[in-house]
Amino acid sequence: MHPIYLIDDDQDVIESLGWMLSGLAINSQAYQSADAFLQAVDIHQAGIAILDINMPGIDGMALLTYLKQANSPIAVIMLTGYGSISLAVKSIQDGAIDFLEKPVDGEQLVNLLERANHTSQQRWQQYQQQQQVQQRLALLTPRETQVMQQVLSGKLNKVIAAELNISQRTIELHRHNVMQKMQVNNVAELAHLLIQ
Amino acid sequence: MRLQTTLFSTLVGMVLLLLPSFITQAQTIAPVRFGVLAFADPVATVERWQPTADYLAAQLQRPIQLLPLTPDALAQAVVQQQVDFIIGNALTSVAFKKQYGTSHILTLVNRSSSQPEHSVGSAIVTRNDTHIAHYKTLTQLKIVSSDANAFGGFQIFAGEMAKHGINAYSQLPELNFVGFPQDKLLHKVLNQQADVAILPTCVLETAITRGEIAPSQLKVALVKPQHYIDCQSSSALYPSTALSKLGTTDHQLATKITQALLQLTPDSLAATKGRYRYWSVPVNDSQVFQLLEKLKQWPFVTNWWLVFSNLLPGLLCGIFILFLGYLHHLRVKSLVKQKTKALVDEIQQHKQTQQTLLEQQKQFFRAQRVLLTGEMASGIAHELKQPLAGIRYLTQGCIFRLKNTDSESLTSELEQALTKVIAQVDRAQHTINHLRDFCQQHSHYQDCDLATIIDDAISLMQPEFNRRQLQPQLYYQSAPIYADASLIQQVIVNLIRNALDAMTDVTQPQLTIKLNCQQQQVYCQIQDNGCGLTALQLQRLFIPFETTKADGLGLGMVICKRIIEEHRGHIDATSLNQGLSINFSLPLRSLADAPHLSD
Numbered sequence: 001m002h003p004i005y006l007i008d009d010d011q012d013v014i015e016s017l018g019w020m021l022s023g024l025a026i027n028s029q030a031y032q033s034a035d036a037f038l039q040a041v042d043i044h045q046a047g048i049a050i051l052d053i054n055m056p057g058i059d060g061m062a063l064l065t066y067l068k069q070a071n072s073p074i075a076v077i078m079l080t081g082y083g084s085i086s087l088a089v090k091s092i093q094d095g096a097i098d099f100l101e102k103p104v105d106g107e108q109l110v111n112l113l114e115r116a117n118h119t120s121q122q123r124w125q126q127y128q129q130q131q132q133v134q135q136r137l138a139l140l141t142p143r144e145t146q147v148m149q150q151v152l153s154g155k156l157n158k159v160i161a162a163e164l165n166i167s168q169r170t171i172e173l174h175r176h177n178v179m180q181k182m183q184v185n186n187v188a189e190l191a192h193l194l195i196q
Numbered sequence: 197m198r199l200q201t202t203l204f205s206t207l208v209g210m211v212l213l214l215l216p217s218f219i220t221q222a223q224t225i226a227p228v229r230f231g232v233l234a235f236a237d238p239v240a241t242v243e244r245w246q247p248t249a250d251y252l253a254a255q256l257q258r259p260i261q262l263l264p265l266t267p268d269a270l271a272q273a274v275v276q277q278q279v280d281f282i283i284g285n286a287l288t289s290v291a292f293k294k295q296y297g298t299s300h301i302l303t304l305v306n307r308s309s310s311q312p313e314h315s316v317g318s319a320i321v322t323r324n325d326t327h328i329a330h331y332k333t334l335t336q337l338k339i340v341s342s343d344a345n346a347f348g349g350f351q352i353f354a355g356e357m358a359k360h361g362i363n364a365y366s367q368l369p370e371l372n373f374v375g376f377p378q379d380k381l382l383h384k385v386l387n388q389q390a391d392v393a394i395l396p397t398c399v400l401e402t403a404i405t406r407g408e409i410a411p412s413q414l415k416v417a418l419v420k421p422q423h424y425i426d427c428q429s430s431s432a433l434y435p436s437t438a439l440s441k442l443g444t445t446d447h448q449l450a451t452k453i454t455q456a457l458l459q460l461t462p463d464s465l466a467a468t469k470g471r472y473r474y475w476s477v478p479v480n481d482s483q484v485f486q487l488l489e490k491l492k493q494w495p496f497v498t499n500w501w502l503v504f505s506n507l508l509p510g511l512l513c514g515i516f517i518l519f520l521g522y523l524h525h526l527r528v529k530s531l532v533k534q535k536t537k538a539l540v541d542e543i544q545q546h547k548q549t550q551q552t553l554l555e556q557q558k559q560f561f562r563a564q565r566v567l568l569t570g571e572m573a574s575g576i577a578h579e580l581k582q583p584l585a586g587i588r589y590l591t592q593g594c595i596f597r598l599k600n601t602d603s604e605s606l607t608s609e610l611e612q613a614l615t616k617v618i619a620q621v622d623r624a625q626h627t628i629n630h631l632r633d634f635c636q637q638h639s640h641y642q643d644c645d646l647a648t649i650i651d652d653a654i655s656l657m658q659p660e661f662n663r664r665q666l667q668p669q670l671y672y673q674s675a676p677i678y679a680d681a682s683l684i685q686q687v688i689v690n691l692i693r694n695a696l697d698a699m700t701d702v703t704q705p706q707l708t709i710k711l712n713c714q715q716q717q718v719y720c721q722i723q724d725n726g727c728g729l730t731a732l733q734l735q736r737l738f739i740p741f742e743t744t745k746a747d748g749l750g751l752g753m754v755i756c757k758r759i760i761e762e763h764r765g766h767i768d769a770t771s772l773n774q775g776l777s778i779n780f781s782l783p784l785r786s787l788a789d790a791p792h793l794s795d
Contacts, residue, residue, distance in 0.1 A: 016585075
């Protein structure tokens with residue numbers, strides 16, 4: 001399981017929650033503020049955050065928004081003293097796994113953690129893939145990028161050669177380089193890679 | 197001479213007829229007017245006295261006018277001075293002397309009498325066969341008389357009856373006044389239409405002398421022996437006719453007339469026609485006074501009409517004044533009524549206003565209490581919820597750990613107990629949530645005006661302002677907002693009350709409230725010149741349970757902040773040189789869409 005972060009300003013509550021989870025052999029790390037969490041954790045790694053809303057400084061909602069904007073793979077579970085419908089809706093819209101009211105039942109939380117773990121894994125993998133694709137794309141020369149875009153739009157080599165005003169042979173060379181740099185065997189694979 | 201005068205008079209008369217414009221000149225020879233008491237036939241009266249009048253006219257060389265008048269008319273004429281002299285019976289003369297100040301100047305001496313003091317009496321005439329033994333007998337008989345005011349005919353008789361203790365007006369049931377001529381009464385007795393006729397003395401004797409009545413048919417009953425007159429009388433005798441002058445009549449004229457009349461001899465034309473011997477100086481009329489006194493027992497004789505007519509102007513005046521007084525009284529009464537009503541209305545209105553104010557105040561305090569309880573419940577719920585959450589986590593942690601151990605029996609026992617702990621925690625949790633929901637004030641948003649809300653709040657606190665002798669300075673403008681008016685009012689009242697509390701020790705307290713609309717926001721400033729806040733107090737102003745007041749809870753400003761923020765507004769405080777300024781802003785209505793409902 002990915003690391004679990006508990007973020008709440010009430011130390012007693014957060015410690016007891018951690019102790020409950022450790023009873024199920026689930027380890028967690030506690031932070032008493034959003035700042036402390038952000039300083040200690042690499043948000044681009046997979047993980048699960050259980051967030052309180054009412055906190056001094058950056059509150060739970062603000063942290064959720066920040067994580068989403070940073071494209072973090074961390075799965076977030078909102079855990080608040082007093083839930084309201086508007087807050088719940090906003091949380092889900094901002095990508096939270098669930099919106100719970102304190103105190104949460106251990107069993108329920110465990111189920112949710114598993115789901116969050118899965119989600120985070122997916123998000124992380126996706127993130128990794130995106131990173132790889134980005135890296136491969138960065139290897140392409142400007143001309144190769146140009147040829148790749150023409151190929152993806154479904155044009156034949158001779159059409160591309162005519163439009164770019166270069167020989168068809170050169171086009172074939174560029175095309176081969178693109179396939180090699182992007183580590184794909186055909187155009188279909190390339191398209192699939194870039195759609196993700 | 198006389199002919200000449202008559203001729204002259206006739207001529208003057210003709211001239212007067214032809215030339216009415218000479219009237220004033222003709223009036224210079226005004227006639228001397230004689231009022232003569234006449235009961236029945238004025239013509240007969242004038243006939244009797246005309247020769248005397250003519251004699252006087254000749255003597256005085258002035259026209260004499262005879263006015264035959266009934267007793268009432270005579271009295272009226274005397275009052276209005278339409279006559280100069282009056283010829284009347286003794287009673288009238290005496291009565292007028294008393295009532296109108298006439299002077300008795302001459303007494304007539306009758307032909308039948310030798311003594312002028314004793315010349316007229318009353319005769320009770322009855323048939324020869326009727327026997328009347330006593331005056332009391334009369335009460336059972338049919339009596340006729342000519343007139344109640346007739347002196348000889350009735351009044352002397354009435355006086356005589358009074359001497360015998362009988363009231364002639366009320367105790368003679370069969371008494372009838374039949375009028376004149378007097379002979380008619382004699383015939384009524386003869387015809388047995390009446391038993392008794394009351395007549396002046398000598399009427400019967402004259403009738404017998406004239407041969408109208410046979411001597412044996414009628415007689416005078418209850419005869420009083422006397423030697424003054426030749427006729428029989430049933431009563432004492434009184435003086436005869438008297439001549440009186442009015443108080444205003446010229447005394448020289450009266451003297452001339454007296455002189456002329458005293459010169460008349462029994463054989464003169466005037467005396468024969470006037471049926472008298474001569475005129476004498478006034479005689480003793482004390483008897484008449486006595487009679488008058490006797491007759492005065494009966495109100496009839498008191499001239500009520502006269503008394504009344506004398507009093508009438510005063511009476512009318514009095515009634516008029518009374519009436520005016522009454523009108524004034526009515527007016528004052530109605531004014532008092534109006535004023536009272538206005539006053540009552542005003543009091544009623546005041547009461548209503550007070551009632552409304554009281555009601556508003558009550559509502560305000562109720563709302564305040566609800567808000568406070570809500571806020572307290574929130575705080576308490578939060579404070580309890582955290583430890584409860586901790587307990588629950590710890591308990592469940594225990595259960596999870598127990599599941600991993602091997603000791604079956606111990607595990608299940610502890611697990612049961614811990615599960616119950618969780619159930620209890622959940623129950624407590626449930627109660628707290630319930631309490632919190634219950635205490636939460638539900639907002640009621642509507643279109644309203646912040647200026648109006650402030651006005652209401654100020655009127656709510658007016659008694660407080662009055663007590664402090666403080667008039668808040670208001671700089672207003674209309675500020676339409678979409679808000680819960682009662683909540684905003686809570687804020688305003690709270691802020692004003694804080695300001696007032698801060699100014700407790702200030703001698704000249706000043707409270708300023710400003711409203712200012714800018715960029716879709718309304719900005720409100722509430723400034724006081726009170727004790728103000730330290731920098732630290734200012735920093736902690738909106739923190740719950742922080743208070744500078746001995747009996748404060750420290751939630752007032754927290755509630756204000758919460759309410760203002762719930763309305764998407766902002767509130768802060770800044771220190772002034774002296775005092776504090778609380779500023780808050782709210783979105784104006786055009787910008788305020790659906791309100792943000794947070795917990």
